[in-house]
Amino acid sequence: MTRYLVRRLLWAIVLLVAVTFITYALFFLVPADPARLAAGKSATTEDVARVSKSLGLDRPFYIQYGLFMKKLVWEQSLGRSFSNRRDVNTMIFEAAPVTAALVIGGAILWMLIALPVGILSALRPRSLLDRGAMIFVLVGISAPVIWVGLLLQYFVGFRLGLTPNSGYCDVINPPAGADCGGVWDWFYHMILPWTTFAILFAAAYARMVRANVMDTLGEDYVRTARAKGAPENVVIRHHVLRNALLPVVTMLGLDIGVALGGAIFTETIFNLPGLGRLAVNSVETLDLPTVQGVVVFATFAIVIISLAIDILYAYIDPRIRLA
């Protein structure tokens, strides 16, 4: 197991280097000058050159990349933003909890929907519930996130006035002058983003849970359990669910990366100050250090989460744990 973990971490480092390098390279392929943007609209050529020099943009890109990596490794610092000179670490530190809240809350919500729907429709295939659930799945999978988000904003937020349409509230220490704060406000503001975010995955997972449960119901050991005289609820809980949910855990690990990507849309629609919006804004302003910071942080987060899920998987599946 240790050997496996070490190997995974080594691969994570390789991945991190590759991803940051590609981001850097892409930036220098884009035919726009970050220095010109940073220097402002009315800047002269000399102004731009000066800004370029102060940002270190006049040097060849591999040296810039080397400096970036050196700073990251030695000082654990992601540098300063080109556009507002703020510390990137601080910006990420502020934005990460918002995205985490969105993704984790969304994941909980989608599992809360997918598990019962999937299990019940597997146990009663072709029933009314099953058919209804599968229509929901079809809609959920084919509807774009933005469309769902706008629809929810319009009907639930605007027409019915049940939830706020956008914005974010801190749970603790709301900044001075904020008009909201605390757990309830936070939760209240997150309802729509969570729902939007969860629908796509809930649909896909409901379908997967259904398929897995139906497969597992046909396994020989389920028949053995019935032949032992176990009542049906014990058979389902004890022998079907644990085995059927193993692949779901694996998928969850793989989907975390996808989910982070999906967060970009949701954050943009609902105006949440998370990593996704930070990334979008900084790409618009060619703010390389911030983009790079988000990329590094996201890669790192994905690696850690999928590692955690692998460990969890090994814990629940003795065939992996004891192999």
Place this chain on the structure above:
Amino acid sequence: MSDPIIQVENMVKYFPITKGIVFQKQVAAVQAVDGVSFTVERGETLGIVGESGCGKSTLARCIMRLIEPTSGKVIFDGQDITALSRPQMRAVRREMMMVFQDPYASLNGRKRVGFIVSEPLEVHNIGTAAERKRRVQGLLEVVGLNPEHYNRFPHEFSGGQRQRIGIARALAVNPKLIVCDEHVSALDVSVQAQILNLLKDLQSEFGLTYIFIAHDLNVVRHISDRVAVMYLGKMVDLAGSNELYVNPRHPYTGALLSAIPIANPRVGRDRKSTVLEGDVPNPINPPSGCRFHPRCPRFQAEMCDAVEPPLREREAGHATACFFPLERWPLTADEMATVDGATVDRVRAELAGHFDEATVATP
């Protein structure tokens, strides 16, 4: 007199087990096949039996060079095929074909039967399309299928019929040698009998040579001229099929024979079978000396576990790798476990003389 079609010399196949974080180094090996030698005469059927994990399928794949042997030589029709390059090997491949156990998995379900059977012809560029079609229809008839089934898909056939398709495909390029790997094991007895009869008919019609691998000893006996018994990567007994079943010499062969259920209630119910205790040991770290010694009723300390008995022809046409072969057959469990003192002393004296030589000879 002797006209061998294939000679296998000291075949070894180890599957490495590696360890290490970045650089993999080999820490152990699964010794799947470890120093097997035999010859098959033209037109003969050699049966290979053994329990799962004894290395019989690996051996077959090494002979065909479907996997590369770790060491050892295969001389096919006078030519050392282990030394051939890939393109040279292609020419040899049409001379030796393999039919597999699982008729469901080994036929491509999306291709029509005609295509499946003619594929070897196309691979080896034999004939025009029309000639190929005629040949395939002829082959389907030879294996007892309706030539009109040319355009059907494999799933439209039963298990036994699919085995016939597999045989037709193997026959397409007029091979000299056919290796059958457990290919009747999944069939019901009545269908199995059809296929075994078909194989025998084809052999006399086309002068084929078979290497027939199976775990069912009765089936192997029925089809084979000679039978080899394998245990943990080693060949332990090799004899004419009748001889092997009537006079098994290796204690493992004896144990195998006594374990076969006999379809005769008068004999089967009362006989005391010599049941082997426990399971086949791990081939990663096989027992020292004779690999069968931990389960052998005739085990003699400091001989069987110290020196590996070579596969030696003790009487004409019957080679056995055992220091204390069975004197006669059948034996009761007690008789199996008794070795007479004189033999033990003789072997001890022999081994004392050859001890150094023997340990060097068996890596």
Place this chain on the structure above:
Amino acid sequence: MSATIEQGPVASSDVDDAPLLDVKDLRTYFKTEDGIVRAVDGVSFSVKPGETLGVVGESGCGKSVTMLSVLSLNPKPGRVKLGPEADVDAEMQKYLLDSKKHSSLSTGTAMFRGIDLLQTSGDRLRQIRGGEIAMIFQDPMTSLNPVHSVGAQLIEAALLHQDISKRDARELAIASLDDVGIPRAKQRINDYPHQFSGGMRQRVMIAMALINEPSLLIADEPTTALDVTTQSQILGLIRRLQEERGTAVIMITHDLGVIAEVADEVVVMYAARVVERSGVFNLFEQPRHPYTWGLLGSLPHPDAVADRLTQIQGQPPSLLNPPKGCRFNPRCSYTFDRCLIERPELHGAEADAEHLDACFLDESRKQEEAHRLVAGLGRTAEAS
């Protein structure tokens, strides 16, 4: 080790002549996309306490489904009781096609200790499953749950049927693992199925089946997936436990060798029906049905000198659309007009009313052919 059945503890006393399980006219139909499959079509048999009944037939003949039907273990099983005058086939088809809940349907009777298993459901049925009738299956790898330790699975079986503490159940589980010959049972109880070899897994299955001391053990091809030496160990184990406890066994197999070694009574099934039923010696020495002849002849027998095997031509029929009359008629070399129209029922032989077969051939012909076949296999000579 190899006691004959006369030495068995309960076999010869006359109280036990009443069958333990008595199945009459069992039918099981499945609903599939291609239509109704009549997987079991009017099967009757019985098992006496302590006795071993062998059920032999090729794959798809309905031998496993028969046993699963008795315990209602088929997928989405429905059961229906039909009146004596009912057109059973039509009623069952209609019921199955109309039912949304069931994908299989059984009818008939299966009397076990005075109750009809096909009329029993809920708690009573669950008490019998695993308590009084236990079952083991062909593939010991897939029949054990991979994510629970073998101990947990044995303890579950014990706790479902016995009112004991968890600790006692654990002791019982260790004792039964020990009893089936698993070395170091105390440690190995915590291991998972994948840590055992195939033979050891089947021992675990047997330990689990016998932990509640059932009076009937149904073994569905328990050795088919195993090597010959392991098969011999497992058959020996089942025989030993059966003698110690007086358990009746139904042994389902396609291997006539296994039948010859363990069975007292034998049922031969072909295409969802019983074609022959008799004591084991009669079956091998005076087989009466052409299908049984074919099975015996196609066996590569160790002592037979024949160069060619007597083969049964053709394939087993599809149960979606079985042949009219006798279902064996397309493959039978003795077929005559009557076989094509009329369905042969099981009937006793002239000399032996206990030896049943479903064939229209006349008595002398059957005896003649059986004699020829058995002599050809060289079996009479060595039967000393």
